[in-house]
Amino acid sequence: MSRQFRGAVIGCGFFSQNHLHAWLDLERAEIVAVCDKDLAKAETAATLMPGTVRAYDDAAAMMQVEKLDFVDIATTTPSHRPLVEMAARHGVSAICQKPFADTLEDAQAMVAACDTTGVKLMVHENFRWQKPFREMARIVASGALGRLNYARFSFRHGYDNYKNQPYLAEIERFTIMDVGLHLFDLARHFLGDVDSLFCRTQRLNPIVRGEDSFHASLRHSSGAVSICETSFWTRWHPHPFPQTFALLEGDLATLELRQDFKLFLHRDGSIEEIAATPAIPEWGGAPWHGIQESVIAIQSHWLDCLRDDATPAPSGADNLKTLTLALAAYDSAERDTAVRIIEGGWK
Ligand SMILES: NC(=O)c1ccc[n+]([C@@H]2O[C@H](COP(=O)([O-])OP(=O)(O)OC[C@H]3O[C@@H](n4cnc5c(N)ncnc54)[C@H](O)[C@@H]3O)[C@@H](O)[C@H]2O)c1
Known part of the structure; x- marks a missing residue:
C-alpha cells in the first residue's frame, strides 16, 4: 500500500519512541520530518525511520519547509498551544499528547484555532x-x-x-x-x-x-x-x-x-x-505492550479519520470536557x- 499521509513528529523524548515505532507499522503514513528542540534527539529519531527523514530543532522552521498533512505533537504541555496554533496557521492537522493543556483557556484557544482553519485536532488519549x-x-x-x-x-x-x-x-x-x-x-x-x-x-x-x-x-x-x-x-x-x-x-x-x-x-x-x-508489537515488550498496542490503534484511527474526513476520538473539542x-x-x-x-x- 502506498503511503498516503505525510507527517512530522514534534518532541522526540521518552514516550515519542512509541509514536515513532507505531508510525513505522502503519503503512498509510510517511514520517518525513522529526523535530526536537534538542537536535541530537531529533537526529536519533530520524535514524529510526526509513528513507530521508529531516531532523529539525525548531518547529517553525520545519513548518516553513515541509509539506505536511499532519503533525504528531509528543512534547510536554507548555509547548502544546504554540505548536497546535502553528500547525493550524499552516493548514496542517494535529495530534496533541495529553495533558492537552494546563488551563481551559489554552485548550479552548487550540480548538478555536483548528476550527478557524478547518484542520483536524485529536488529543492522544490512548487508554x-x-x-x-x-x-x-x-x-x-x-x-x-x-x-x-x-x-x-x-x-x-x-x-x-x-x-x-x-x-x-x-x-x-x-x-x-x-x-x-x-x-x-x-x-x-x-x-x-x-x-x-x-x-x-x-x-x-x-x-x-x-x-x-x-x-x-x-x-x-x-x-x-x-x-x-x-x-x-x-x-x-x-x-x-x-x-x-x-x-x-x-x-x-x-x-x-x-x-x-x-x-x-x-x-x-x-x-x-x-x-x-x-499483541506485543515487534518493537515492543512486556509490560509496556498494552500501551504500545494502543498507540498503534489510536494512530491508525487518526489515519482513518484523515481518509474519511471524520472527527477523531477524542477530538480537541471533546477533550475540553x-x-x-x-x-x-x-x-x-x-x-x-x-x-x-x-x-x-x-x-
Ligand atoms: N499517553 C500516554 O500513555 C503517555 C505516557 C507517557 C507520557 N505521555 C505524555 O507525553 C508527553 C511527553 O512526555 P515524555 O515523557 O516523552 O517527555 P520528554 O521530556 O521525555 O520528551 C518531550 C520532548 O519534547 C521536546 N520539546 C519540548 N518542547 C518542544 C518544542 N517546543 N519543540 C520541539 N521539541 C520540544 C523536549 O526536548 C523533549 O525531548 C507528556 O505530555 C506526557 O504526559 C503520555
Missing part, C-alpha cells in the same frame, strides 16, 4: 484505545450489560516512574493531570458526560511535589456514577504497572477487567472469560466539596 477497553466498548455496544449504573477505573501501583519521566516528581499537579485525565476520559467514554464530581488527593511519596494519589466520585448526566482513582505509592505483587483495572455494572451484567488483561463477564449466574490480551473534570477535581479537593460541572467550566 480508551487499549485492547481491553476496545473490547469492553464492543460488549457494551452489544447491549449485553443493559443500562450502565456504575463504573470504577483504577490505576494503582508503586512503580518507579521517575526514572523515565523525572518531570513527574517536579510538577505541582501530578497524578490527576498525568493519569487521572485518562481515567476521566474512560469514564466519559463509557458513561457519558458528568454533572458533578468530588475528589480527594494525597501526597505519599516524599520525593514528589504534587499529589501522587487521588480518588474522585463522578455523577454522570445519565444517572450512573463512577469512581476514578490512582496511586503511585501502592505495594502490590505481582506489579500491575502500567495496567488499568475496571468494573462496569449494568442492569443485566457486570464486566470486570482484572490483572493481566483478564476480562470477565458476570451474567445469568455464571462468569465467562473474554480474550482481551494485546475531560480537561474540565481534571481541573475541577483539583478545585474540589482544595475546597473539600463537590463541584457542579457546567457548560465551559464548573462551580
Whole structure:
C-alpha cells in the first residue's frame, strides 16, 4: 500500500519512541520530518525511520519547509498551544499528547484555532484505545450489560516512574493531570458526560511535589456514577504497572477487567472469560505492550479519520470536557466539596 499521509513528529523524548515505532507499522503514513528542540534527539529519531527523514530543532522552521498533512505533537504541555496554533496557521492537522493543556483557556484557544482553519485536532488519549477497553466498548455496544449504573477505573501501583519521566516528581499537579485525565476520559467514554464530581488527593511519596494519589466520585448526566482513582505509592505483587483495572455494572451484567488483561463477564449466574490480551508489537515488550498496542490503534484511527474526513476520538473539542473534570477535581479537593460541572467550566 502506498503511503498516503505525510507527517512530522514534534518532541522526540521518552514516550515519542512509541509514536515513532507505531508510525513505522502503519503503512498509510510517511514520517518525513522529526523535530526536537534538542537536535541530537531529533537526529536519533530520524535514524529510526526509513528513507530521508529531516531532523529539525525548531518547529517553525520545519513548518516553513515541509509539506505536511499532519503533525504528531509528543512534547510536554507548555509547548502544546504554540505548536497546535502553528500547525493550524499552516493548514496542517494535529495530534496533541495529553495533558492537552494546563488551563481551559489554552485548550479552548487550540480548538478555536483548528476550527478557524478547518484542520483536524485529536488529543492522544490512548487508554480508551487499549485492547481491553476496545473490547469492553464492543460488549457494551452489544447491549449485553443493559443500562450502565456504575463504573470504577483504577490505576494503582508503586512503580518507579521517575526514572523515565523525572518531570513527574517536579510538577505541582501530578497524578490527576498525568493519569487521572485518562481515567476521566474512560469514564466519559463509557458513561457519558458528568454533572458533578468530588475528589480527594494525597501526597505519599516524599520525593514528589504534587499529589501522587487521588480518588474522585463522578455523577454522570445519565444517572450512573463512577469512581476514578490512582496511586503511585501502592505495594502490590505481582506489579500491575502500567495496567488499568475496571468494573462496569449494568442492569443485566457486570464486566470486570482484572490483572493481566483478564476480562470477565458476570451474567445469568455464571462468569465467562473474554480474550482481551494485546499483541506485543515487534518493537515492543512486556509490560509496556498494552500501551504500545494502543498507540498503534489510536494512530491508525487518526489515519482513518484523515481518509474519511471524520472527527477523531477524542477530538480537541471533546477533550475540553475531560480537561474540565481534571481541573475541577483539583478545585474540589482544595475546597473539600463537590463541584457542579457546567457548560465551559464548573462551580
Ligand atoms: N499517553 C500516554 O500513555 C503517555 C505516557 C507517557 C507520557 N505521555 C505524555 O507525553 C508527553 C511527553 O512526555 P515524555 O515523557 O516523552 O517527555 P520528554 O521530556 O521525555 O520528551 C518531550 C520532548 O519534547 C521536546 N520539546 C519540548 N518542547 C518542544 C518544542 N517546543 N519543540 C520541539 N521539541 C520540544 C523536549 O526536548 C523533549 O525531548 C507528556 O505530555 C506526557 O504526559 C503520555
